[in-house]
Amino acid sequence: MKSINNIFKEKQHVLSIFFTAGFPNLEDTTKIIAELSTNNVDFIEVGLPYSDPLADGPTIQDSSQVALQNGMNLDVVFEQLKTIKDTNTTPLLLMGYLNQVIKYGEDKFCQQCKDCGVETVIIPDLPMLEYKNHYQQLFDRYGITNVFLITPHTSEARIRKIDALTKAFIYVVASASITGAKGEVSQQQINYFERIKAMNLQSNLIIGFGISDKETFATACQFANGAIIGSAFIKHLDTNGVARIGEFVQGILE
Amino acid sequence: MTENKNMKSKYQPNKNGYYGQFGGAFIPELLYPNVKELEENYLQILESEAFKKEYKDLLQHYVGRPSPLYLAKRLSKKYGATIYLKREDLNHTGAHKINNTIGQILVAKHLGKTKIIAETGAGQHGVATATVCALMNLECVVFMGEIDIERQAPNVARMKMLGATVIAATSGSKTLKDATNEAIRYWIQHPETYYLIGSVVGPHPYPDMVARLQAVISEEMKVQLKAQKGKENPDTIIACVGGGSNAAGAFYHYLEDEEVALIAVEAAGLGVDTGKSAATSQLGDVGVIHGSKTMLMQDAYGQITEPYSISAGLDYPGVGPLHAFLHETKRAKFMNATDKEALDAAYELTKIEGIIPALESAHALAVLPKLALKKDQVIVVNLSGRGDKDMETYIKHIEK
Numbered sequence: 001m002k003s004i005n006n007i008f009k010e011k012q013h014v015l016s017i018f019f020t021a022g023f024p025n026l027e028d029t030t031k032i033i034a035e036l037s038t039n040n041v042d043f044i045e046v047g048l049p050y051s052d053p054l055a056d057g058p059t060i061q062d063s064s065q066v067a068l069q070n071g072m073n074l075d076v077v078f079e080q081l082k083t084i085k086d087t088n089t090t091p092l093l094l095m096g097y098l099n100q101v102i103k104y105g106e107d108k109f110c111q112q113c114k115d116c117g118v119e120t121v122i123i124p125d126l127p128m129l130e131y132k133n134h135y136q137q138l139f140d141r142y143g144i145t146n147v148f149l150i151t152p153h154t155s156e157a158r159i160r161k162i163d164a165l166t167k168a169f170i171y172v173v174a175s176a177s178i179t180g181a182k183g184e185v186s187q188q189q190i191n192y193f194e195r196i197k198a199m200n201l202q203s204n205l206i207i208g209f210g211i212s213d214k215e216t217f218a219t220a221c222q223f224a225n226g227a228i229i230g231s232a233f234i235k236h237l238d239t240n241g242v243a244r245i246g247e248f249v250q251g252i253l254e
Numbered sequence: 255m256t257e258n259k260n261m262k263s264k265y266q267p268n269k270n271g272y273y274g275q276f277g278g279a280f281i282p283e284l285l286y287p288n289v290k291e292l293e294e295n296y297l298q299i300l301e302s303e304a305f306k307k308e309y310k311d312l313l314q315h316y317v318g319r320p321s322p323l324y325l326a327k328r329l330s331k332k333y334g335a336t337i338y339l340k341r342e343d344l345n346h347t348g349a350h351k352i353n354n355t356i357g358q359i360l361v362a363k364h365l366g367k368t369k370i371i372a373e374t375g376a377g378q379h380g381v382a383t384a385t386v387c388a389l390m391n392l393e394c395v396v397f398m399g400e401i402d403i404e405r406q407a408p409n410v411a412r413m414k415m416l417g418a419t420v421i422a423a424t425s426g427s428k429t430l431k432d433a434t435n436e437a438i439r440y441w442i443q444h445p446e447t448y449y450l451i452g453s454v455v456g457p458h459p460y461p462d463m464v465a466r467l468q469a470v471i472s473e474e475m476k477v478q479l480k481a482q483k484g485k486e487n488p489d490t491i492i493a494c495v496g497g498g499s500n501a502a503g504a505f506y507h508y509l510e511d512e513e514v515a516l517i518a519v520e521a522a523g524l525g526v527d528t529g530k531s532a533a534t535s536q537l538g539d540v541g542v543i544h545g546s547k548t549m550l551m552q553d554a555y556g557q558i559t560e561p562y563s564i565s566a567g568l569d570y571p572g573v574g575p576l577h578a579f580l581h582e583t584k585r586a587k588f589m590n591a592t593d594k595e596a597l598d599a600a601y602e603l604t605k606i607e608g609i610i611p612a613l614e615s616a617h618a619l620a621v622l623p624k625l626a627l628k629k630d631q632v633i634v635v636n637l638s639g640r641g642d643k644d645m646e647t648y649i650k651h652i653e654k
Contacts, residue, residue, distance in 0.1 A: 051426065051557040052543070054438050055282040061425060073555040098280055099541040103556030124282045125542065129270065149283040153445060158286075176284060178439050 001117040004091045004168050007042050008204045013221040014042035015252060016206060018095065018230030019237065020063040021046050021080070022072025028242055029080045035245035037090040040253065045122065045228060048077060048096030055124040057180030059231035063238070074104050074112070081116035093147070095122040106135070110142035120168045122147040128162060136165075149173050152192045159199065169204035172196060172224060174211065180231045182210040185219045193223035217252050265509040265576070265585070271458020274582060276549075276575035279457035280542045284442045288449070289545075291365065293459045299364045300357070300466060312356050313470065316389070317346045319353075321471075323478035323634070328606040335627035338488070339609070339637045340475055342500065349612060349639030350468060350500045351382035351452060357467035358450045359386040367448035369393040373437040375402055375430035375496065376567035376614065377409025378639055379452030384418035394418040395447075397437040399429035402566045409643050427560035430496075430570050434544050453497025454574030457545030461502075461574050468503025475634060476507055483632060490515040490625075493636040494617040495588075496532070496568035498577040500638035505586065515587065517625075518577060519618045521563035522590035532561035532569045535581045535588040543571065549578040564593035564647065565613040567639075591620035597651050600641065612639030613647065 007014055017036050021029045029046070036044050049064035049072050056064070081092065094113060101109045101123065113121065121144060126135065131146055139146055145167040150159050153176060162170060174189055175182065196205065207220035208228035220227035229252065236248040264274075271277040271293075281289055299305050313319040322341040330337045342350040355372075362370060370387050372394070374380030380396040387394035396413055400422045403410050413420050421440075426432040434455075441449045454461040454468075476486040491508060493501035495518040508514040523531035531537060538549040541556060550572035551559040563569040573581075580586035591599070600616035603609050611619065615638045627633070641648065 052431070052435055054435060054544075055284065055442065057439075068557060073557075075555075097542075097556075099543065099550075099552065099558070100556040102541050102547075103539075103552055103554070125280045125545070127279065127281060127283065127286060130278055130280060133270075151284050151286075153287045154283060155287075173284065176445050177443050178284075 001085070002089055002091050004043055004120055007091060008169070008225055011042060014206070014226030015217065016043045016045060016226060016228040017041045017233050017249070018045040018047055018228055019233060020049050020060060020067050021077045022049055022067030022070045023063040023234070024066065024238060026070040026072060026076070029077060030084050031242050032237070032245065033084060033088055033090070033092070035242060036249065037088060039246045039249035041090065041249055042226065043091040043093060045093045045095045045230070046077065046081070048074065048094060048100055050097045050100060053097060055178055057178040057231060059234050060179050063234050074100060074109070078112040078116055081118070085117050091120070092118050093120040093122060094118055098123050098126045106138055110138060110144055113144055114142050119143060120145045120147060122171060124149060128165065147171050150196070152176055156199065159196070159201070163201040163203050166203040169206045169225065170201065171228070172205050172207045173209045174207050175209065177209055179209050183212070185216055190219070197223045214252050214254070263510055267458065267462050271462065273575050273579035275540070276547055276578040277458055277461060278547050279545055280547060281457045281545045282442065285438070288441065288445055289457050295365060296361060296459050296463050299361050300463070305360055305364065308360055309357055313353065317352050317356060318344065319470065320474040320478070321345055323475060323482065325482065326607050329603065332606065333622050333627050334629050335631045335633050337622070338632070338634045340471060340504065340634055342471065342636060342638045343609070343611065343615065343640035347378070347382045347385050348642060349378040349382070350471060350503060351379045352385065353470055353503065354452065354464050354467045354499060355379070355382040355386045355450060358463070359390050359392070361463070362392070362448040362450065363390060365448065369395070369444070369447045370450050371395045371397070371437050371440055371447050372450045372452060373397045373430065373433040374452060375399070375433065375570065376565065376643060377402065377406040377413065378567060378643070380418070380420070381409050381412045381416070383450050383452070384413040384416035387418065388416045395440070396420050397423050397433040397440065399423045399427070399433045401428040402430065402433070406566055406643055429566070431558065438544065453499040454502045454576055455497040455544055455546055455572060461546065461576055464499055465502040465506055465576060468499050469506035471500070471503035471636065472505060472507035475504070487511055487514050488632040488634045490517060490631065490633045491636065492517045492519060492618045492621060492633065494519045494568060494614050494638060495573055495577055496521070496570045496614065497572070498574040500636055502574065502576055504634070504636040509585065516580065516585060517621065518580070518586045518588050519621050520588060520590040521565055521568035521617055522592045523562040523564070525592055526590060530562040532563040532571070533590040534571065534573045536590065538572070546575050548572050548575045549581065565596065565617065567612070567614040568617060589621045589624065591617040595620040600648065601652065609637070610641035610648070611637055612641050613644045615639055
């Protein structure tokens with residue numbers, strides 16, 4: 001598996017896709033990764049389905065419910081990822097909620113990530129203060145990088161602090177919103193992206209939340225190193241199945 | 255209200271909102287500015303003369319405080335002890351919840367907020383929030399689980415009559431936990447709103463702020479016991495715990511008085527080991543729920559378990575971080591009562607004292623038969639609410 005930072009060196013604009021592990025079927029996780037990889041997605045966020053996903057909209061909530069009913073859990077997903085560790089070259093990130101990590105055991109979680117070749121995690125309810133006080137040393141010990149989110153309401157001073165802590169990329173949340181497609185990018189959002197771009201941060205920037213198609217992806221790429229698409233992909237997957245993942249990705253990249 | 259401000263006790267949270275290992279603020283970045291704004295301002299507001307005057311004035315003339323401390327003679331005789339009831343059921347809107355909403359609505363006004371959101375389980379907090387929003391002419395949106403909307407219809411009607419918009423939470427178990435999730439998601443999307451949390455849960459500073467606003471309960475108890483009994487301290491205080499706001503208020507000024515036994519009563523539902531329970535201290539372990547590190551009910555992979563209780567105000571899968579700390583340090587004793595025990599306690603109080611308690615409060619009463627009591631033992635049971643909202647349940651079960 002390549003490192004995410006190598007991807008940023010190789011390409012000017014990257015496309016990342018989020019999906020929920022275990023959706024639509026328990027055994028789809030590795031198939032989805034293979035399809036996304038074949039279709040030149042640059043890195044993949046594997047969502048760990050959670051009962052109470054506070055930052056997620058209805059699409060990801062529903063996919064999480066289905067995945068949990070399918071029997072997905074952390075042990076299953078780690079086993080699945082281990083089977084493709086030697087064959088998959090596309091970087092994988094895990095995205096889940098802090099309670100899952102605490103209950104699983106923080107050390108065990110990090111060790112499992114390491115054993116699967118996962119170097120980067122996104123935990124939306126782990127804020128900077130708690131990260132620094134309780135998790136930074138642990139993650140460093142296992143060589144795991146945490147991705148922080150910034151929003152239109154994050155102050156410049158706080159963005160600078162987050163920038164200093166960032167090793168992979170900053171997740172630029174496109175609007176004051178939970179996950180899910182909004183259709184288009186507003187002038188207000190563009191002003192916000194320009195403001196962030198003008199800060200000349202050391203970190204790579206990836207825009208997410210509300211990026212859904214070729215147009216919104218292209219807009220995001222004007223201001224950042226790339227973008228993440230989640231809910232729109234899950235909807236496509238739900239309607240069209242794993243076999244037609246290529247159509248979705250090519251529709252974005254063509 | 256904030257007598258303890260200069261006393262850095264172990265029962266007060268540290269600057270990051272921790273009671274021992276419990277508390278903190280585990281929130282998505284999207285909520286950071288809102289929570290930070292509140293954290294930076296709440297103590298200053300609560301301790302300002304303007305706030306204190308208005309809060310006290312409203313509690314006295316609008317809510318009807320102080321609530322009576324009533325010596326329940328027949329109940330005392332029955333259980334062979336001296337049992338007082340702290341009559342939060344006599345407050346305007348029928349429960350302790352209004353102590354908090356009066357305080358927080360003043361905080362919201364100080365922060366210049368014009369739109370209020372809230373979650374509710376039994377509907378008592380929703381009614382108390384809709385009430386203060388009507389009083390202050392502020393827009394109010396209340397999130398309530400779809401199942402709770404069905405089982406607490408009178409409170410839904412009250413909220414609507416008070417001008418609130420009630421939004422059904424249809425995700426998950428469709429009860430309090432999910433109403434809270436929906437309220438938080440709405441807050442993320444409408445950061446200009448003020449989230450008026452109803453219990454000692456949520457990210458710091460909510461648990462501390464709500465505890466301080468409910469602390470009026472124990473502040474009055476001290477004065478009333480002194481007047482009636484000649485001493486401020488009872489031997490035992492009993493309160494029910496869902497999230498834990500009425501218990502936090504009833505315990506607050508006694509936390510330092512280690513000789514006062516504190517008993518927190520959780521809802522056992524059909525029984526702690528039946529899989530249909532809400533007894534978090536018995537069934538839960540450490541985790542994060544609704545922005546706070548605390549005790550919560552979850553499976554082996556950290557998926558939050560759907561709790562059960564006959565009482566809509568107690569079926570929450572966590573407890574506030576203060577209570578997790580009181581449990582861990584054994585400062586409070588955690589007991590529980592089943593649906594049936596609570597119903598029996600409610601019928602008993604109704605018959606021998608002429609008081610119909612809320613189902614939540616009936617859980618606190620239900621542990622009286624389980625305690626080895628002495629005649630001169632002074633007990634205060636926090637009667638957190640009245641039973642009007644539960645009449646349908648009471649009628650249904652009394653016929654059996």
